[in-house]
Amino acid sequence: MITSKQLGAMSEQNIETLEKNELVNISTINIKNELTHEKKILDFLEQIRNPYCFRCGDVPVRVCFSESGTTLETALQELFIRIRQS
Incomplete structure (x- = not known):
């Protein structure tokens, strides 16, 4: 079992x-x-071993959270707006 530490x-x-x-x-x-x-x-x-660092196919993924940072929803909206504008 994984501890909080x-x-x-x-x-x-x-x-x-x-x-x-x-x-x-x-x-x-x-x-x-x-x-x-x-x-x-x-x-x-137990399966993921580290929920903060894993792969999605061949792409390494790093998950982090911030109490004062941008929400995922806002970040995705901004990304889609930039993609649409380019």
Whole structure:
């Protein structure tokens, strides 16, 4: 079971120092529907190994959160507006 201390260390990991093949491909994650909500979360954490650094296909992904940062919704809206304007 992953502790909050381990999660904290994972959140500080630099994805650029990790080998791409060390990262779990999120498309290989399979969560069993019959599990309780809490067990689904634990199952996901066990499979992904690091929920802050993983792969989506061949693309390394680094997830981070900020209390005062831009929301994902706003960031995506701005991205789509820039794409439409170009």
